[in-house]
Amino acid sequence: MIGIIGEALLYYHAAVLQLPDLSIRQLEYLVAVDEAATWAKAAAAVGVSPSALSQGLAELERRLGVALFDRETRKRQLRPAAIPVVAHARQVLGLTADLARWADRLQQGRSGRVRLGMIDAAAVVHFPDHLQAFRAAHPDIELLIRVAPSATLLKLLEAGHLDLAVCVMPPRPLPGVTVTALRTEALSVYGPPGRRIGAPASWGPWVLYPAGSHTRAVVVAELRRLGAPLDVVAESHQPEVLREMVRLGAGWSVLPSAQAEEGPRALAPGRPIATRQLVTAMRASAVRDPAVEQLAQQLEVSRPGHPRRRR
Numbered sequence: 282m283i284g285i286i287g288e289a290l291l292y293y294h295a296a297v298l299q300l301p302d303l304s305i306r307q308l309e310y311l312v313a314v315d316e317a318a319t320w321a322k323a324a325a326a327v328g329v330s331p332s333a334l335s336q337g338l339a340e341l342e343r344r345l346g347v348a349l350f351d352r353e354t355r356k357r358q359l360r361p362a363a364i365p366v367v368a369h370a371r372q373v374l375g376l377t378a379d380l381a382r383w384a385d386r387l388q389q390g391r392s393g394r395v396r397l398g399m400i401d402a403a404a405v406v407h408f409p410d411h412l413q414a415f416r417a418a419h420p421d422i423e424l425l426i427r428v429a430p431s432a433t434l435l436k437l438l439e440a441g442h443l444d445l446a447v448c449v450m451p452p453r454p455l456p457g458v459t460v461t462a463l464r465t466e467a468l469s470v471y472g473p474p475g476r477r478i479g480a481p482a483s484w485g486p487w488v489l490y491p492a493g494s495h496t497r498a499v500v501v502a503e504l505r506r507l508g509a510p511l512d513v514v515a516e517s518h519q520p521e522v523l524r525e526m527v528r529l530g531a532g533w534s535v536l537p538s539a540q541a542e543e544g545p546r547a548l549a550p551g552r553p554i555a556t557r558q559l560v561t562a563m564r565a566s567a568v569r570d571p572a573v574e575q576l577a578q579q580l581e582v583s584r585p586g587h588p589r590r591r592r
Contacts, residue, residue, distance in 0.1 A: 303345070307338070309370075312367060345366065396442065402466065438563070441564070450462075452559050463561060473529075524546065539552065
């Protein structure tokens with residue numbers, strides 16, 4: 282069995298070594314000669330002189346080891362043996378043109394894959410229309426979206442599992458990550474039904490984002506500054522869950538106003554106490570993918586004060 286496999290491998294390698302080293306340019310010359318009425322017109326079609334065309338086709342014949350032209354008359358005619366070579370040349374040129382167009386689309390950001398991470402507020406409230414517009418404008422781009430808390434998204438970004446993240450501004454700069462401000466979002470205090478939002482000393486107990494989340498850090502810092510007690514009885518990354526806990530009387534919360542006060546199960550208007558900054562985050566050392574750049578720019582256009590947004 283080993284002998285048979287060894288012979289097969291030797292035959293394979295020999296076949297590979299015997300493949301003629303043909304250039305795309307030589308195949309282009311051959312097709313031009315087949316399609317043009319004269320040698321001069323064929324040369325003009327591929328942008329070379331007649332002598333350069335002759336030299337290129339002579340080299341093609343040498344590499345193939347097959348005579349493609351009948352040289353017994355002054356007018357060089359393609360031999361019947363050239364017919365399959367011309368057909369092959371057309372196929373290769375067509376496939377190469379397809380490859381070139383694909384590469385151009387990729388370089389111009391019109392095809393490929395974008396791995397986008399977003400916090401829930403960005404995906405559901407602020408940017409769904411932008412994502413739909415991007416998909417419509419770039420049908421050849423595969424847009425993969427992952428919704429997760431900011432800390433998780435930034436870890437995935439640093440590890441190379443995301444190309445772009447839309448999250449809350451991290452509490453401190455991250456090495457190798459660049460951020461661009463998108464929008465400032467209001468955070469408000471909400472109490473259970475029937476509870477008046479009075480002095481901070483009367484607030485609580487709390488249902489908040491989990492410890493370690495960027496929004497929790499902003500909220501806790503502001504509650505401490507206001508002198509509010511910090512008795513946390515429940516946690517969730519999902520603002521919809523926190524909102525329902527408030528509605529059920531489980532506790533007080535601090536939530537993005539855009540999520541707490543919208544929809545059929547909206548809470549009564551709360552008291553704004555803080556803000557959080559939404560940003561786009563990208564790896565600083567990553568090779569820039571045009572598709573990723575275009576999506577980031579499209580999201581940035583939504584930023585208040587952006588020149589294109591004002592127009």
